[in-house]
Structure formats: structure tokens, C-alpha cells
Amino acid sequence: MSFDLNFIGILIGAIMASSVPLILAASGELITERSGVLNLGVEGMMIIGAISGFALMVVTDNLFLAVIGSMISGLIISIIFGLLTQSLLTNHVATGLALTIFGIGMSAMIGKNFVGIPGKEFPLLFVNLKENIPFLGPILFGHSIILYFAFLLPFLTNYFLRKTKIGLIIRAVGDSPTSASNQGINVTLVRYSCILYGGAMCGLAGAYLSLIYTPQWIENMTGGRGWIALALVVFATWSPIKVLIGALIFGGITILQLHMQAVGLRIPVQLLSALPYIMTIIVLVVISRDSRKIKLNTPTSLGQIFYKEK
Amino acid sequence: MIKIEKRNDVTPSIYFLTPILAIFLTLFGGGIIFYVLGFNPIEALKFFFITPISDLYGFSELLVKATPLCLIAIGLSFCFKSNNWNIGAEGQLIFGGIVGGGVALLFYGHDGFYVLPIIILSGAIGGMIFAMIPAVLKTYFNTNEILVSLMLVYVAKLLLDYLVVGPWSNPEGFNFPETRQFSESARMPILFDGLRIHAGIFITLITVFLSWLILYKTYLGFQIKVSGLSLKTAKYAGYKGKTMIIIVFMISGACAGLAGVGEITGPIGQLHRNISPDYGFTAIIVAFLGRLNPVGIIFASLVVALTYLGAETAQIFLQIPKYTGQVFQGMILFFLLGSDYLLFFKIKFLGLKKNEL
Numbered sequence: 001m002s003f004d005l006n007f008i009g010i011l012i013g014a015i016m017a018s019s020v021p022l023i024l025a026a027s028g029e030l031i032t033e034r035s036g037v038l039n040l041g042v043e044g045m046m047i048i049g050a051i052s053g054f055a056l057m058v059v060t061d062n063l064f065l066a067v068i069g070s071m072i073s074g075l076i077i078s079i080i081f082g083l084l085t086q087s088l089l090t091n092h093v094a095t096g097l098a099l100t101i102f103g104i105g106m107s108a109m110i111g112k113n114f115v116g117i118p119g120k121e122f123p124l125l126f127v128n129l130k131e132n133i134p135f136l137g138p139i140l141f142g143h144s145i146i147l148y149f150a151f152l153l154p155f156l157t158n159y160f161l162r163k164t165k166i167g168l169i170i171r172a173v174g175d176s177p178t179s180a181s182n183q184g185i186n187v188t189l190v191r192y193s194c195i196l197y198g199g200a201m202c203g204l205a206g207a208y209l210s211l212i213y214t215p216q217w218i219e220n221m222t223g224g225r226g227w228i229a230l231a232l233v234v235f236a237t238w239s240p241i242k243v244l245i246g247a248l249i250f251g252g253i254t255i256l257q258l259h260m261q262a263v264g265l266r267i268p269v270q271l272l273s274a275l276p277y278i279m280t281i282i283v284l285v286v287i288s289r290d291s292r293k294i295k296l297n298t299p300t301s302l303g304q305i306f307y308k309e310k
Numbered sequence: 311m312i313k314i315e316k317r318n319d320v321t322p323s324i325y326f327l328t329p330i331l332a333i334f335l336t337l338f339g340g341g342i343i344f345y346v347l348g349f350n351p352i353e354a355l356k357f358f359f360i361t362p363i364s365d366l367y368g369f370s371e372l373l374v375k376a377t378p379l380c381l382i383a384i385g386l387s388f389c390f391k392s393n394n395w396n397i398g399a400e401g402q403l404i405f406g407g408i409v410g411g412g413v414a415l416l417f418y419g420h421d422g423f424y425v426l427p428i429i430i431l432s433g434a435i436g437g438m439i440f441a442m443i444p445a446v447l448k449t450y451f452n453t454n455e456i457l458v459s460l461m462l463v464y465v466a467k468l469l470l471d472y473l474v475v476g477p478w479s480n481p482e483g484f485n486f487p488e489t490r491q492f493s494e495s496a497r498m499p500i501l502f503d504g505l506r507i508h509a510g511i512f513i514t515l516i517t518v519f520l521s522w523l524i525l526y527k528t529y530l531g532f533q534i535k536v537s538g539l540s541l542k543t544a545k546y547a548g549y550k551g552k553t554m555i556i557i558v559f560m561i562s563g564a565c566a567g568l569a570g571v572g573e574i575t576g577p578i579g580q581l582h583r584n585i586s587p588d589y590g591f592t593a594i595i596v597a598f599l600g601r602l603n604p605v606g607i608i609f610a611s612l613v614v615a616l617t618y619l620g621a622e623t624a625q626i627f628l629q630i631p632k633y634t635g636q637v638f639q640g641m642i643l644f645f646l647l648g649s650d651y652l653l654f655f656k657i658k659f660l661g662l663k664k665n666e667l
Contacts, residue, residue, distance in 0.1 A: 038456075040397075040456075044640075080644065083648075084644065084647055084648055088647070088648050088650075088651040089651065089654070090647035090648065090650060090651075091647065093395055093397065093456060094594070094598060094643060094647055095643075095644070095647055097397065097591065097594060097643070098595070098639075098640045098643035098644050098647070099640065100640075101591065101592075101595075101636045101639050101640040101643070102636065102637060102639075102640025102641060102644065103640070104633055104636050105633045105634055105635065105636030105637035105638075105639070105640060106637050106640075107633075108631040108633030108634065108636075109343070109347065109630060109631060109633070109634050109637060111631075112629075112630060112631055219631060219633060220633070224464065227460065227464065230457070230460075231457065231460075231461055234454070234457055268472050268476065270468040270469065270471050270472035270475075271468075271472070273464075273468050274464065274465050274468040274469070277461040277462070277464045277465050278461075278465060280457070280461050281447070281453075281457075281458050281461050281462070284447075284453045284454065284457060284458060285447055285451045285453055288451050288452045288453040288454070289451040289452060303456075
């Protein structure tokens with residue numbers, strides 16, 4: 001029995017690991033969206049983070065630099081988005097889409113010489129405890145530092161948005177940029193910062209994939225996780241804690257489907273994989289039909305261009 | 311001193327010149343990227359944009375790729391003109407392909423002139439129904455059509471995957487994830503021997519003509535444009551907003567479905583996992599580059615189709631991944647959107663006035 005319990009612990013640990021990139025990217029995008037900006041470039045920023053992290057690891061042989069570098073790369077590529085949507089007032093949807101398409105192409109170009117190179121072992125914390133404590137060991141211990149950070153992040157984000165002045169400003173800008181602007185807040189600056197923060201978090205999410213989760217570079221390796229992260233933000237009705245829960249559900253489905261393939265259960269794998277998307281649509285319907293619910297957390301100005309006449 | 315002023319009117323010439331400016335900026339940007347990667351930029355750009363269409367076969371391939379792109383973009387122009395953000399054309403394409411492919415398998419071994427038209431029609435209906443999901447949810451539950459149509463892309467992809475791996479897989483196919491090859495009667499006629507260009511191009515051209523007719527010569531087209539410009543005006547004029555949202559999504563879905571069925575009965579000839587190299591997403595770029603104008607979209611589809619071909623050629627001659635095409639596609643859209651700024655704002659270079667000194 002203790003073996004079974006331990007197996008369940010390992011399974012939960014695996015689910016946690018697979019939800020990390022989703023938590024990171026979705027938490028970043030959540031801040032961006034709360035400021036009223038819809039950035040559909042999550043997938044593109046993630047994959048740029050994945051290749052830059054991996055390339056830096058190979059070139060510098062330093063994992064710390066690789067992780068920081070991936071965040072900076074995500075941030076840099078999100079500047080393109082910021083420049084276009086905030087300074088040149090372009091449409092958010094089209095610009096984000098262009099960013100994803102561009103990012104996938106660019107990462108493949110940069111990654112040309114990094115295909116087939118084996119990754120480096122990423123240090124895991126408390127490995128002893130993981131092996132010696134049944135059940136709880138594999139859940140709580142033996143993870144990378146990025147995983148612990150990812151699980152802390154939704155709580156930090158929640159606190160930041162609700163309790164700090166900057167959080168309040170971000171929400172004000174997202175809900176009513178005109179009134180915020182009249183209060184003397186620099187809407188464009190706030191939105192720029194939120195876009196860059198989102199970019200950095202997506203970069204980190206990508207690096208988690210290429211440095212820790214599957215330590216190697218494969219073209220298009222984010223495989224639609226960026227889109228799931230976007231769905232997750234809506235699924236969570238823009239609440240950071242629900243992002244964490246949603247990411248665990250979505251990550252759980254990923255792990256479950258791997259195990260079902262191994263066990264040979266008769267439910268089609270594709271149906272399971274489609275569940276996150278179908279569930280997101282259902283959640284959208286439920287929250288959107290009730291105007292009070294959608295007003296509760298949805299940034300009212302999401303995706304709208306703000307222009308201040310000078 | 312630089313002063314930025316809002317323009318009161320947009321001159322048509324700038325409106326159609328900025329796409330050309332965007333293409334040139336993209337070539338320039340692409341040249342820089344090639345240079346950074348250690349290639350001779352002029353030579354690399356030549357491999358990318360000239361070599362692929364320097365013979366008849368290449369030109370036919372350009373049309374093969376432009377056919378679905380143009381068709382989907384035309385459909386999307388109805389949505390975008392009326393401010394409906396259907397970005398799930400890829401899913402509608404795949405679902406159209408699934409329905410059309412299912413009918414083609416149903417008619418496996420049948421001969422007869424009626425087989426192909428039935429398949430094409432069912433593909434269009436498939437795409438149309440799939441596009442109605444985000445439209446109906448938007449009109450009745452107030453959901454965001456961007457997210458719903460996007461989520462459905464993945465649902466369609468997974469459904470296709472399930473079908474070609476499971477129930478529809480070729481019984482003699484050694485478990486490859488693909489269906490049987492369709493019968494001859496279910497294939498688009500090839501226009502010239504030895505080339506892949508097929509009758510689907512006529513479907514595209516007819517659709518372009520019909521769209522022009524609807525958009526510029528009918529009351530419906532007028533309503534679509536007015537709603538895009540000002541929702542308040544449309545409401546004031548008494549247009550039925552909900553019906554129109556559903557209609558534009560239906561048109562757009564039918565076009566994407568037609569593109570899907572054109573691919574599987576044309577160049578592919580069966581169903582498998584990758585029936586579209588993201589045509590549905592790329593067509594969004596085509597629609598923008600063509601300024602949502604039927605004629606503009608024809609030219610834009612040729613330009614964007616060239617990035618697909620160029621990437622394939624560059625993969626062979628320069629050993630760079632075929633995803634490089636997406637770098638160019640992304641850049642075109644970046645530059646196009648960016649240069650739109652010039653449409654709405656004038657940049658004036660002024661000298662310093664005396665009293666400011």
C-alpha cells in the first residue's frame with residue numbers, strides 16, 4: 001500500500017511540474033490583461049524564451065545566466081508588441097498574432113544549430129527528502145527552484161494586485177484608462193510595464209521547458225502551451241489563485257493522458273487533450289452570460305486602444 | 311521639432327501604398343536577419359523570393375498555395391470589416407476538411423460527376439457550422455469570439471487526429487495516421503499535366519467575385535461596413551446586429567471550409583494529421599495586407615504564398631528551417647500595422663518658432 005501511495009505522490013509531483021510553464025506564462029499574461037492589454041503573443045514569447053535559455057546554457061555553460069537571459073529575451077521581444085500597440089496604436093489581436101508567428105519562426109532560425117545537443121542537468125532541491133519521505137516527499141521536494149517560484153507566484157500576484165498601490169493603478173488602467181489618465185496616471189507607461197513583465201514571465205516559462213522539463217531544443221517545442229496559458233487566464237476569470245488551480249487541472253490532464261496511453265485505457269487521448277479547450281469555452285459562456293460576474297474581474301478595457309489627445 | 315497631428319481624412323493612395331511599404335521593409339528586415347545569421351543577404355533573399363518562382367512548376371506551386379490563403383482571407387474580410395474577430399479560421403478549415411473528407415470516404419469507390427460537388431458542398435457547410443459556434447455564443451451569451459474561435463482550432467485539430475488514427479484510418483494502411491486515398495471521382499481536376507494546380511483556383515476566383523458583389527453592391531455589404539465603422543450608427547439605423555454577426559461568421563467559415571476541402575481533394579488526396587500548414591492563421595495576415603479588399607487580397611495572397619515557397623527553397627539551398635517563412639509573415643504584419651500609424655496621424659517637421667528660442 002505504501003508503494004501505491006508513493007506512486008500517487010510521484011504522479012502529483014509530475015502534474016505539478018507540467019503545470020509550471022502554464023502558471024508562469026498565465027500569471028504574466030494576467031498582469032498584462034489586467035492593465036487592459038490583450039497580448040496573443042504568449043506562444044511566441046515562450047518559444048523565444050525557450051531557445052534563448054537553451055542557447056545561453058550551451059554557449060555560457062551557466063544555468064543562472066540562461067534563466068535570466070531567457071527572461072530578458074522574452075522581455076525584449078515583448079517590446080515589439082508594446083511599441084506597436086502602445087506607441088503606434090495598432091490592433092492588439094493582430095499584433096499579438098504576428099508576434100506568435102514571428103516568434104515561432106525566429107526561434108527555429110536561432111535554434112538551427114542547437115538541435116540534437118543534450119541539455120544540462122538542472123539542480124533539484126531537497127532530493128534526499130524526496131526519496132526518504134513516502135507520498136509527501138515526491139510532492140513537496142526534489143523540484144527545481146523555478147517550480148517553487150511558480151507556485152508562489154500566483155499568491156504574490158494576488159497580493160500585488162489587491163493590496164499594493166501599483167496593483168491598484170494597474171487595475172484602474174485596465175478598467176477605465178480614461179479616468180485613470182484624468183487622475184494623472186500615465187496609462188501608456190503602466191501598460192508598457194505590464195507588457196514587458198508579461199514578456200519576461202513567458203520567457204521564463206519557455207526556459208523551464210527547454211532547461212528543466214525536457215532539457216533540449218526541439219523546433220516548436222512549446223506545442224500550443226502558450227495558447228493554453230491564454231485560455232487559462234480567461235478560465236480563471238482573471239484571478240491569480242484560480243490560475244494556479246486551473247494550471248494544475250490542465251497539467252493533470254496532460255499527465256493523465258500520458259499514463260492512459262501507457263495503461264491502454266479505451267478513452268481517446270484526443271478527447272482528454274481537447275478537454276482544457278472545451279472547458280475554457282464552457283467557463284467563458286458561464287461567466288459571460290452573467291454581466292455581473294464578468295464585470296467582477298474582467299478588465300473592462302481589454303484589447304481596446306487608448307489614445308490620449310495631446 | 312516634430313509634431314504629430316491626427317488626420318481628419320485618409321487618402322486612398324496612402325491606404326494602398328502602406329502595404330507595399332510594409333513588404334519592402336520586410337525584405338529589408340529579412341536581409342538584416344540573414345546577414346546576422348552569416349548569409350549573404352542578397353543571395354539569401356534571391357533564394358527566398360526569386361528562385362521559387364523562376365520556372366513554370368514553381369509558379370504553379372505559388373498558385374496552389376495562394377488558392378486556400380486567398381479564399382480564407384476573403385471570408386475573414388467579412389468578419390473583420392464588421393469588427394468580428396474570427397481568428398479560428400484554421401479550425402474551420404480543418405472541420406470543413408473533416409466533413410468533406412468523411413463524405414469522400416463515404417463515396418469511396420463511387421464514380422460519377424456528382425461526387426466532387428457533394429464533397430465540396432459538405433466541406434463548406436462543415437466550416438460554416440463550425441464558425442457558427444463562436445458566432446452563436448457571442449450573440450446569445452456575450453462570449454468573446456476571439457477566445458472561443460481560437461480554442462476551437464485545437465478541438466478541430468484533435469478531432470482530426472482522433473479520426474485519422476482511429477475510426478477513419480486506412481484499413482490497409484499499416485496503422486499510419488491517415489485515411490485511404492480518395493477515389494479519382496473525389497479529386498479536384500488537375501489543370502495542366504505535371505503541375506499541381508487544380509480546379510480549386512476557380513472556386514477561389516468565383517468567391518472573390520461574389521464577395522466583391524456582396525460587399526460593394528448589396529445592402530448587406532453596406533450594413534456590414536457601417537457596423538464595422540460605428541456600432542452605434544448601425545443600431546440607430548435599425549440593423550439586426552445579431553443576425554449580421556452570425557451571417558459574417560457563416561460566410562467566413564464556409565470560405566475556410568471550402569479551402570480545407572480544396573486542400574484534401576486537391577494536392578493532398580486523403581486526410582492526415584497535417585492537412586494545413588497554418589493557412590487559417592496566415593490568412594489573417596493576407597486579409598490585413600490586402601486591406602480587406604477583394605482585389606487587394608488576391609495580390610496579398612500571392613505575396614504571402616511566396617513566403618511559404620521561399621521557406622521551402624531556403625530549407626534546401628541554405629539549410630535553414632522551413633519555419634523561417636513565419637519570420638517573414640510576422641514581419642509583414644508588424645510593419646503593416648506599424649505603418650498604419652501614418653494613415654491616422656500626420657508627422658510634421660517644424661522649425662523652432664522665434665518665441666520658443
